[in-house]
Amino acid sequence: MAQNGVLVAPSIMCADLCNLESDIKVLESVGVDFLHFDLMDAHFVPNMPIGLELLSQLRPKTDCPYDVHLMVEDNDFFVSKLSEIGVQQIAVHAESALHLDRTLSLIRDYGIKAGLALNPATPITAINYVLDRIDYILIMTVNPGFSGQSMVPSALQKIADCQAFLQQRDVYLPIEVDGNVSFENIPKMVGAGANILVAGSSSIFNQHGSRPENAERVREAISQGLQIRNPHG
Ligand code: DX5
Ligand code: ZN
Numbered sequence: 001m002a003q004n005g006v007l008v009a010p011s012i013m014c015a016d017l018c019n020l021e022s023d024i025k026v027l028e029s030v031g032v033d034f035l036h037f038d039l040m041d042a043h044f045v046p047n048m049p050i051g052l053e054l055l056s057q058l059r060p061k062t063d064c065p066y067d068v069h070l071m072v073e074d075n076d077f078f079v080s081k082l083s084e085i086g087v088q089q090i091a092v093h094a095e096s097a098l099h100l101d102r103t104l105s106l107i108r109d110y111g112i113k114a115g116l117a118l119n120p121a122t123p124i125t126a127i128n129y130v131l132d133r134i135d136y137i138l139i140m141t142v143n144p145g146f147s148g149q150s151m152v153p154s155a156l157q158k159i160a161d162c163q164a165f166l167q168q169r170d171v172y173l174p175i176e177v178d179g180n181v182s183f184e185n186i187p188k189m190v191g192a193g194a195n196i197l198v199a200g201s202s203s204i205f206n207q208h209g210s211r212p213e214n215a216e217r218v219r220e221a222i223s224q225g226l227q228i229r230n231p232h233g
Pocket of ligand 2: 038
């Protein structure tokens with residue numbers, strides 16, 4: 001689904017978990033770029049939709065890259081287990097990592113791309129001293145833990161601020177956005193600078209359309225966003 005560098009990562013906690021293998025085949029058929037897995041420990045966030053065993057059992061059934069979003073207290077434990085499963089990128093929350101620099105380095109030591117996840121209220125300056133330790137930034141556009149929420153009002157400005165923060169330092173890092181990445185919000189998010197879209201219940205898994213229909217609407221929304229970003233083409 002990649003369009004001018006904008007990638008789509010369906011949020012698997014929003015998938016049909018009772019028929020997940022077949023749902024993932026459909027997602028592969030519409031050309032998604034990653035599978036986004038939200039791993040929660042019911043401590044850092046009060047939820048636990050999926051676990052390590054699911055990722056492990058799915059691994060041999062799909063070649064799709066794993067985009068893992070850790071919302072846990074013991075990040076290093078999960079990073080170690082995920083390295084055994086075989087994942088392509090892991091984002092850890094600045095708010096949960098006791099030793100963030102060390103954890104980001106640990107992820108990279110396993111040959112996995114390291115991402116920094118920021119809750120809506122966390123300033124962009126949290127990136128400051130780990131800019132050389134990260135491969136992408138995950139901006140939470142909802143408060144983490146649950147699907148089906150509405151984007152927080154400050155989210156679009158924060159995406160633009162993050163883009164400006166990187167440009168001022170002449171640094172290019174993908175900005176991933178996660179939470180209410182809807183058909184309506186995608187143009188604004190892409191327009192503000194988002195490059196990886198975690199598509200959940202308000203887009204690719206929208207109840208009112210099939211996965212192919214929803215994927216087409218996502219593509220259209222991305223095109224609108226690219227138009228906003230580069231009005232002169
Ligand atoms: C929430 C997760 C998201 C969530 C997105 O903590 O990180 O990936 O599943 O769900 P929607 O798209 O419904 O907001
Ligand atoms: Zn997520």
